[in-house]
Amino acid sequence: MLKEERQQLILEKLGTDKKVTLVDLGQLLNVSYDSVRRDVIELEDKGLLKKVHGGAIAHSYLSMKPSKGLGIVNTEFVTIAKKALKLLENNKIIIMDGGTTNFYIAEQIPKNLELTIVTNNPHLATALAEHPKIEIILLGGSFYKRYQITIGSKTIQDLEHIQADLYFMGINSISIENGLAIRHYEESILKQKMMNVSRKTVTCVLEEKINRKENYSVCNFTDLDYLITSLNASDELLSGFKNKGVEIL
Amino acid sequence: MLKEERQQLILEKLGTDKKVTLVDLGQLLNVSYDSVRRDVIELEDKGLLKKVHGGAIAHSYLSMKPSKGLGIVNTEFVTIAKKALKLLENNKIIIMDGGTTNFYIAEQIPKNLELTIVTNNPHLATALAEHPKIEIILLGGSFYKRYQITIGSKTIQDLEHIQADLYFMGINSISIENGLAIRHYEESILKQKMMNVSRKTVTCVLEEKINRKENYSVCNFTDLDYLITSLNASDELLSGFKNKGVEIL
DNA sequence: CATTATTTTGCAGATATTTGCAAAATAAAT
DNA sequence: ATTTATTTTGCAAATATCTGCAAAATAATG
Numbered sequence A, B: 001m002l003k004e005e006r007q008q009l010i011l012e013k014l015g016t017d018k019k020v021t022l023v024d025l026g027q028l029l030n031v032s033y034d035s036v037r038r039d040v041i042e043l044e045d046k047g048l049l050k051k052v053h054g055g056a057i058a059h060s061y062l063s064m065k066p067s068k069g070l071g072i073v074n075t076e077f078v079t080i081a082k083k084a085l086k087l088l089e090n091n092k093i094i095i096m097d098g099g100t101t102n103f104y105i106a107e108q109i110p111k112n113l114e115l116t117i118v119t120n121n122p123h124l125a126t127a128l129a130e131h132p133k134i135e136i137i138l139l140g141g142s143f144y145k146r147y148q149i150t151i152g153s154k155t156i157q158d159l160e161h162i163q164a165d166l167y168f169m170g171i172n173s174i175s176i177e178n179g180l181a182i183r184h185y186e187e188s189i190l191k192q193k194m195m196n197v198s199r200k201t202v203t204c205v206l207e208e209k210i211n212r213k214e215n216y217s218v219c220n221f222t223d224l225d226y227l228i229t230s231l232n233a234s235d236e237l238l239s240g241f242k243n244k245g246v247e248i249l
Numbered sequence C: 001c002a003t004t005a006t007t008t009t010g011c012a013g014a015t016a017t018t019t020g021c022a023a024a025a026t027a028a029a030t
Numbered sequence D: 001a002t003t004t005a006t007t008t009t010g011c012a013a014a015t016a017t018c019t020g021c022a023a024a025a026t027a028a029t030g
Helices: A003-017 A022-029 A033-045 A076-085 A101-108 A122-128 A153-159 A185-196 A236-241 B003-017 B022-029 B033-045 B060-064 B075-085 B101-108 B122-128 B153-159 B185-196
Strands: A019-021 A049-052 A055-058 A092-096 A115-119 A134-138 A141-144 A149-151 A164-169 A173-175 A179-182 A198-205 A216-219 A226-229 B019-021 B049-052 B055-058 B092-096 B115-119 B134-138 B141-144 B149-151 B164-169 B173-175 B179-182 B198-205 B216-219 B226-229
Touching: A003 A019, A003 A022, A003 A033, A003 A049, A003 A055, A019 A022, A022 A033, A022 A055, A033 A049, A033 A055, A076 A101, A076 A198, A076 A226, A092 A101, A101 A122, A101 A164, A115 A122, A122 A134, A122 B122, A141 A153, A149 A153, A149 A185, A153 A185, A153 B153, A164 A185, A179 A185, A185 A198, A185 A216, B003 B019, B003 B022, B003 B033, B003 B049, B003 B055, B019 B022, B022 B033, B022 B055, B033 B049, B033 B055, B075 B101, B075 B198, B075 B226, B092 B101, B101 B122, B101 B164, B115 B122, B122 B134, B141 B153, B149 B153, B149 B185, B153 B185, B164 B185, B179 B185, B185 B198, B185 B216
Parallel strands: A092 A115, A092 A164, A115 A134, A164 A198, A198 A226, B092 B115, B092 B164, B115 B134, B164 B198, B198 B226
Antiparallel strands: A019 A055, A049 A055, A134 B141, A141 A149, A141 B134, A173 A179, A179 A216, B019 B055, B049 B055, B141 B149, B173 B179, B179 B216
């Protein structure tokens, strides 16, 4: 059995059971104790699980259904989140909106980093509460049940006096011609405001979002400062995005 | 069983029962007395619970984590919540703060009632999102991790332009002489503001809160409009509260 | 295809962690 | 004040981890 195959099985088991012991894994996979341990260490380095004495426990997002593929644990998010961490520095003020990737990023922020995080996503606020050094500002406003975020003029007003260093923007579609766009009108306005009060803006783009079409435009592609993706730099989907003044990570 | 797994179970039990003894835990988890004690010590170091002689008690915010439904149903809460429902009418604007009882009330609100609920408690907002007809306003501000609510001058400012009909106030202690009081300074100020912008104020008082002492006073007993309790009207704990212009339910 | 480099695997000894036990110290209860 | 329950401490056994190393498997090369 290949190493990758084994590690995939570990993740799957972890997704259903939430925890595994190394002894169990060793028997299940028919390899030595040491091999599974090394596997688990590798997986931990990738941020896909948490290793503990005698076993491993799942990161909350492992239970999330993979967007495509069958039974394959989706690690695209985690790869992206890892890259996003490189943009974080001590004492910066970061805006994170209701984008899904922001959860993955939040979970991976090193415990020694001091940050202020401004968000309109209550779930993100509670997730970040586990972190010892992060100060959290929650934006008020109308609570939009469907996306579970605050929204509307009050939210925008709350941003008025904020000057952030970086904004992690969630997006539904991205293309050169149409720029960045999402599905909901009020939210598109809010994202524009968030861009305005941030020195730099970064967006994390999953493969599936590229060249899709959505209704409400937020900004042009070149308004971005960074683009984070798990795609290889040589990938042709990215070809149009290069050399436009946006740093691609 | 992994150590982390055990500790997770301890926290879960604590979330529902509010208190545990080490003896119980030892039996429940099938480990020695000493192990659970060491677990509890570790959890205390992480600030997740408070260790006491012979056991441990939950931090108040543990109960806020909407683990699964509301866990074990505490009948006292439910009795109180039922009574609280009588104060609700169509199209009213209600403020609910971070009080625990507000969760129970929220869960019981009839599906046909149209309300606007203003809260500084994100967990309450997400719980209310299940309700088809309630409009939710979430107050912004600094997110206070320990109690999982927003707090501070921004939160107070968000209340400035709100005129509510009713305020469900959570409280830690109540007595005739010292009035209503809680443990946290900023929160006491916030509750005062919430009272100010509401036409009427109601508080739900569990037996244990009566004649306790807490640090920060919020208001006098007579500033209340309604008092909801599960105690029998003839109970002597209530004797001092009667005929003071506060309607006791 | 054979050969060489690279990676992966399992093993053994040295360290470190966890666990349960028992005696001594402390706190709570009667 | 005496008894009882709980905590603390030190200790030893069991278990898990880490390290370096050599055999096996895999990939790369000519």
